[in-house]
Amino acid sequence: MGKHDEPIVLEGIEAGKKAAAIEAVNALIKDGQVIGIGSGSTIVYAVERIAERVAAEKLSVQCIPTSFQARKLIHDNGLILESLENCPVIDIALDGADEVDAELNCIKGGGGCLTQEKIIASNAKDFFIIGDTRKKVESLGTHWKKGVPIEVIPMAYRPIQLQIEKKLGGSAELRMAHRKAGPVVTDNGNLLLDWKFQNITDWDYVNGVIKMIPGVVETGLFIHMAKAAYFGTADGSVSIRKSSAKPSVNSTALPDENGDK
């Protein structure tokens, strides 16, 4: 690929993110909902579309952020900012992902916001992923080579690194900041390890092992949490990967292959 090709490729990826975000917001957002707002670059397109629909259709929705970035996004788009204190039950959470496997298990936390993202997703009646088609894989780790993000209490980062490597192999690297000396510090004042793994098939087991290590706050493994994932391509087409799990009573109806509910 020549250097002049790169902007075209990037434009295509952005077009895919935007297509997925718009399709999901059009299909899933309804008047009166409490909405969990994820973090990253794809969610920006979703929030912009929610704001457009709120203005055009006079929708009344309340938004709960998963990060400093999401909080500012909600504010900057003129949407109503809420909290889990006031709205402990969320109707729907929308978020990006770093990778999504065939069972809708996700790696999240590339942007370092995994803990609040998981709190919001786990308190939502339905959790949906949006992303460009690079994120759609059969098994985790196919394209995403940066590892599983893990948020840890600062004083414990070194023993946690050693325990993960001893119990599960691979390498757990402390995430370092760019344009600031030292490590990345999360919105919660903690540090991040990126665990580079090999040959993992049982993600539920792995998630449990990591979570049991004292000092681990949360992992970026979102196992059996998402109801569906919307993947967009550069030409604007969107495919939906749905969970095979039985929907809950309050669950949002999904379009079928023809786009019908």
Ligand SMILES: O=C(CO)[C@H](O)[C@H](O)COP(=O)(O)O
């Ligand atoms: O988990 C996340 C942040 O913690 C993001 O949702 C994930 O990294 C995907 O980001 P993007 O939409 O920029 O590809």
